[in-house]
Amino acid sequence: MQDDGSSVLDKFRQGDEDAFETLFRMHQRSVYGWVLRIVRDPGAAEDVTVEAFWRMHRAHARFDSTRGFEPWARRIATHAALDWLRRQKPEDNIAPEMWNSVAAPTAGDAAVNAEIRNKTAQAFARLPAKLRVTATLAVVEERPQKEVAEALGITVAAVKLRVFRALRLLRKDLSEMGIKP
């Protein structure tokens, strides 16, 4: 099995289209899931997933088969998602279905009303894309900081710094709107 996996990776590195299709089918679900966490829009996540695999296809010669496909794919997918976020207007960054879930109060958070949550989501959408991606993965999705660092190609210390800056900017923005978190 390991030999088969290594063989597919080696063939992909050499530009074999069948190996690429095999890897695409093996990893499209995990890459899509990762991208969806960042872009938070199912339709956009599909487009970004295809874009990410296209980038992998173009970069096949630079792939190091000894390091495994998943971390490499996740890193490329993270940057494709980051590029997508940079092209969006802040008000477009949360899909309508996400706004509905934002506005709907849940049993556990009765104290925080829907308006505050909406304003928080809007303020978050105005943050710089790289801070937003880091905070989304590390704070909202609660992914391990090491995993976030590997996906973004930065150090764990840089992840911590970006999260700190994101939360500080968010707090400042909310304070200007009269909300004291």
Place this chain on the structure above:
Amino acid sequence: MAQLLRESLPPIGDSNEPARDLWPAMLRRMDDQTVHRAASIPWFDWALAGGLVAFAAIAPRTIPVILYYL
């Protein structure tokens, strides 16, 4: 602040998969790029063609010679 953010943006979680198989979209993307690459002519080919046309305009008598070498 982190808690407020988590309440404002519900986590997506792990159990998500695309609504459709994305491989056909991937194939379309690859085909589009192949056609685009084939259709696009490098700038130096345009420059060479422009140079030949300019040279032929300046010295029309060289046209048969150029055609002979083509």
